[in-house]
Every structure is written in C-alpha cells, then in structure tokens.
Amino acid sequence: MDLKSVVTSAVSALEGASFEEDDGVFYLSVPTGDEDDADPRPVVVAVYAGEDGETIITRAEVGPYADDVDLAEVLRWIDSAIFARVYIGSADEEEEGEAIVVEAGALSRLLDGDLLAQMAQEVADLADEIGTALFGDDDEPE
Numbered sequence: 495m496d497l498k499s500v501v502t503s504a505v506s507a508l509e510g511a512s513f514e515e516d517d518g519v520f521y522l523s524v525p526t527g528d529e530d531d532a533d534p535r536p537v538v539v540a541v542y543a544g545e546d547g548e549t550i551i552t553r554a555e556v557g558p559y560a561d562d563v564d565l566a567e568v569l570r571w572i573d574s575a576i577f578a579r580v581y582i583g584s585a586d587e588e589e590e591g592e593a594i595v596v597e598a599g600a601l602s603r604l605l606d607g608d609l610l611a612q613m614a615q616e617v618a619d620l621a622d623e624i625g626t627a628l629f630g631d632d633d634e635p636e
Contacts, residue, residue, distance in 0.1 A: 495602050497550065501541055503607025504614060510534060511614075518542060524618035537618035541610070549599045552577075552613045554621035555586055556594040557629050568594060571624050577613045578620050594628075596621045 501520045505511045510525040520541040525534035540553045559582045572580050577598035585593040598613040 495605065497541070497543060497602075500550075500605055500607050500610055504541075504610035507607055507611035508615060513541075522614050522618075524614050526618050526622040535622055537621050539614045539617050539621075541614065543602065544599065548602055550602050550605050550610070551597060551599045552610070552617045553595060553597045554617050556580075556596060556621050556625045558585065558589070559592040559594050563594070563628060567627065568624055571620055571627070575616060575620060578616050580620070580624070594624065596624065 497520070498515065501513055501522070505513050505522060508522070508524055511522055513520050513522045515521075522539045522541060523536045524539050526537050527534045537554055540551075542551055542553075543549070544551050568580055572578060577600070578596050579598070580594065580596050582592050583595045585591050596617050598617050600609060600613060
C-alpha cells in the first residue's frame with residue numbers, strides 16, 4: 495500500500511481539506527464544525543504508519559491535560575465514536591507534559607481513501623468538540 499496515494503484520495507473526499515508531508519507523516523488540515531458555519535475550524539490530524547508496520551494511525555492532540563480536567567466529561571464525547579479513542583499521552587515534541595489525544599487506527603491492508611477520510615473526520619470532529627468544551631473557542635487547538 496502506498497500511504498501517500500491513500501492520503502491523497504482521502505483529502506479529495508474531505509471537502510476543504512489539505513495536507514503536508516514531513517518525514518513519512520502526513521498532516522491533514524481537516525475542516526470541522528456544522529455545515530452552516532461560514533468559517534470552518536481546521537484541525538490538524540497526523541496520519542502515519544504504526545510501529546508494527548501493519549496499522550495506519552490518525553491522531554490529533556486536543557490540548558494539555560491537567561488535574562482539573564473532568565475526565566468523565568471527556569469520555570462522554572466518544573459514546574458515538576466508531577473509530578476513535580481518547581487517551582492521555584505525551585504532548586508533542588514542542589510541548590512538555592501530557593496531552594489529551596484523539597486517535598484512530600486501521601489495518602493498512604484494509605485501508606482505502608474513503609475509510610481514511612472517515613477516520614480523519616471523526617478524529618478531527620472529536621478533537622474540536624472536546625477542545626471547545628474544555629478550553630473554549632479562543633484556546634482550541636489547531
């Protein structure tokens with residue numbers, strides 16, 4: 495499977511999306527928000543091959559984790575998720591500490607552009623919704 499061709503196909507299926515590649519990681523800018531929003535909010539979703547070489551991961555960081563974050567509220571957001579999971583992980587390299595992360599994965603042999611588009615959209619939408627609920631519109635992650 496050529497991941498770049500699958501990502502290109504997925505971006506074509508995601509209206510208004512774009513991507514950049516950096517060292518084997520594809521960064522998709524995925525619009526979120528209601529269809530009525532005149533100015534959709536983009537969320538960056540990283541797409542990359544898992545360490546096992548058999549899975550493809552889609553991942554978006556919501557924001558920093560702190561002791562005052564209501565984890566029960568965060569977990570309620572994934573009640574309708576098909577692909578995604580939410581967890582607390584290490585923050586990206588530029589930041590220290592832990593972060594709330596939304597992630598989905600699929601076996602690379604089953605992945606096509608449409609499935610990747612659905613996964614990326616779900617990850618972006620959940621990251622946007624959780625980020626807005628926890629941090630408000632002004633501090634939402636990109």
